[in-house]
Amino acid sequence: MNPAIDWKNIGFEYVDTGSHIRADCSDGRWSAPKLVTGNQLSLHIASTCLHYGQACFEGVKVFRQADGTAACFRAETHAGRLANTAQRLCMTPPPTALFVEAVTTLVRANKDFIPPYGTGASFYVRPLLLGTSPFIGVHESHDYIFLVMGMPVGPYYKNGLIPVKGLVQEQYDRAAPNGVGHVKAAGNYAAGMLGDKEARARGFDVSLYLDSATHTCIDEFTTSNFFGITRDRRYVTPDSKSILPSVTNNCLQQIARDMGYTVERRPVRWDELGNFSEIGACGTAAVITPVHSLTRGSETLTFGDAKTPGPVLSSLYQEIQSIQYGRKPDRYGWIQRLDA
Numbered sequence: 001m002n003p004a005i006d007w008k009n010i011g012f013e014y015v016d017t018g019s020h021i022r023a024d025c026s027d028g029r030w031s032a033p034k035l036v037t038g039n040q041l042s043l044h045i046a047s048t049c050l051h052y053g054q055a056c057f058e059g060v061k062v063f064r065q066a067d068g069t070a071a072c073f074r075a076e077t078h079a080g081r082l083a084n085t086a087q088r089l090c091m092t093p094p095p096t097a098l099f100v101e102a103v104t105t106l107v108r109a110n111k112d113f114i115p116p117y118g119t120g121a122s123f124y125v126r127p128l129l130l131g132t133s134p135f136i137g138v139h140e141s142h143d144y145i146f147l148v149m150g151m152p153v154g155p156y157y158k159n160g161l162i163p164v165k166g167l168v169q170e171q172y173d174r175a176a177p178n179g180v181g182h183v184k185a186a187g188n189y190a191a192g193m194l195g196d197k198e199a200r201a202r203g204f205d206v207s208l209y210l211d212s213a214t215h216t217c218i219d220e221f222t223t224s225n226f227f228g229i230t231r232d233r234r235y236v237t238p239d240s241k242s243i244l245p246s247v248t249n250n251c252l253q254q255i256a257r258d259m260g261y262t263v264e265r266r267p268v269r270w271d272e273l274g275n276f277s278e279i280g281a282c283g284t285a286a287v288i289t290p291v292h293s294l295t296r297g298s299e300t301l302t303f304g305d306a307k308t309p310g311p312v313l314s315s316l317y318q319e320i321q322s323i324q325y326g327r328k329p330d331r332y333g334w335i336q337r338l339d340a
Contacts, residue, residue, distance in 0.1 A: 002112045007119040015151035017110045021102040025092050025144040033102040035109050046134035048141040054131030055186040056085040059284040062107050062123040064114050065326030070340040073324055075100050077247050085183035090140035091131055102148045104338055111340040115152045125150040156286035161309050163292035164205035169195045173212035181242035192222035218268040224281035225249040229312045231277050239265040248282045255319050278310035279303045288317045
């Protein structure tokens with residue numbers, strides 16, 4: 001354990017642990033992952049990741065368990081999602097076994113940076129895939145670098161499980177139908193930065209995007225999936241080809257079923273949100289963020305209390321966190337125990 005870190009007050013920001021993992025691919029053949037010291041990377045100035053967007057990433061969390069061991073949450077699922085992204089971007093993904101080996105090697109090398117149990121913090125792992133061949137004409141890369149870095153993080157939002165205010169983006173779209181909104185392409189996040197910046201300037205915490213074709217249905221928040229709880233015990237989340245399939249959302253759906261809720265993945269119209277008692281944003285970084293209000297133009301819809309999360313979101317959050325931190329048995333097979 002690193003004694004220099006104030007574990008209970010750590011934010012969600014970059015921390016240099018002094019090492020990362022690197023593997024290289026040339027013409028479809030991957031090298032073994034190696035532990036590398038330092039935090040700098042040398043790239044050709046004509047690399048496809050710099051010019052043509054051949055860059056994608058994942059986010060995986062590691063939790064110190066109640067018994068003192070460390071556990072990685074659904075690494076193989078994240079490896080599969082990275083592979084799906086790579087396929088869409090004409091990139092060569094690392095095999096699942098290489099992905100998992102890289103993550104576990106990094107975690108073991110940085111075990112002193114895994115936050116202690118009981119602090120509410122975790123070790124965030126960022127796998128990154130880059131196209132590095134030099135091309136000036138538009139062309140997929142022949143060469144790739146797979147990097148895995150990690151760092152201790154606190155809550156994505158400083159106040160933790162406190163409801164936030166959301167602004168519906170009318171001027172900007174997050175992703176086009178049949179585009180790349182369903183994969184974790186790096187450029188997707190740049191597309192949402194301006195809307196988020198303008199929303200924060202107006203006093204809002206998050207941006208919600210509608211389907212770009214009609215602006216009648218919910219897509220997702222800038223960095224998180226949308227889900228809602230109806231008054232008749234339904235867990236509802238949008239079904240759209242423009243939405244990234246969230247690993248956290250997938251987990252919450254399973255937990256909700258086991259709690260007796262009907263789970264629906266379907267188009268969610270803006271004009272039906274009045275039927276929802278609770279609204280949340282979910283993803284690896286934030287886990288669950290309760291949303292108290294959504295403002296669209298002159299209309300503002302509110303959900304529950306402005307200062308405390310609703311009972312269903314609270315129960316879902318406690319259940320998934322209890323599994324992640326080892327307070328409850330992992331009956332789903334989501335946890336990979338690590339010797340760290």
